[in-house]
Amino acid sequence: MVDRHGGGVEPAPRRRGQGVLEAQVLGVLRGAGEPVPVAWVQERLGGGLAYTTVITILTRLHAKGAVSRERVGRSFVWTAVADEAGLAALRMRKVLDAESDRQAVLTSFVTALSPNDERLLRELLADVPEEGAEGPEEGEG
Known part of the structure; x- marks a missing residue:
């Protein structure tokens, strides 16, 4: 104009x-x-x-x-009920849920991380209890 x-x-x-x-x-x-x-x-x-x-x-x-x-x-x-980090995590989850081969998507994601981000992710995963380690799984009662 x-x-x-x-x-x-x-x-x-x-x-x-x-x-x-x-x-x-x-x-x-x-x-x-x-x-x-x-x-x-x-x-x-x-x-x-x-x-x-x-x-x-x-x-x-x-x-x-x-x-x-x-x-x-x-x-x-x-x-x-979420902050900006939570919103980003929701977006990431939506993308992952839309794909049929979750393992391939996660593998590609992890291999594309910087060394610092990969180290941080490994540290975060080490702090998460394994599924089922703290009580009954979903649906059990």
Whole structure:
């Protein structure tokens, strides 16, 4: 688009990606300290986001298990149940769940890690109790 002074072209405003918006919404919710309505979240996000955009992001986060909602009157109030790291982990899990060969995906993931990340992952896995070591498995009673 040409600017008003007849000069060059103004760049179009950059759109935030879905992941960026999700992280921002989670950050706002985590700072709330109590369940809040959509309008409250929209106001704190700034940037002229449409109310419907904020609802869409909250609904997607709810579907991912990153936020909870509770009906109050005719609308919902929202609460964060995950942080940004939790949201990233949910995304990773979704990708893994969509693949038929989990072993191949995990193998590719681990072999692509930096040495520091691989060491960290090994340390984290060493701290996790083995499945079934602490009690009955799911479905047993």
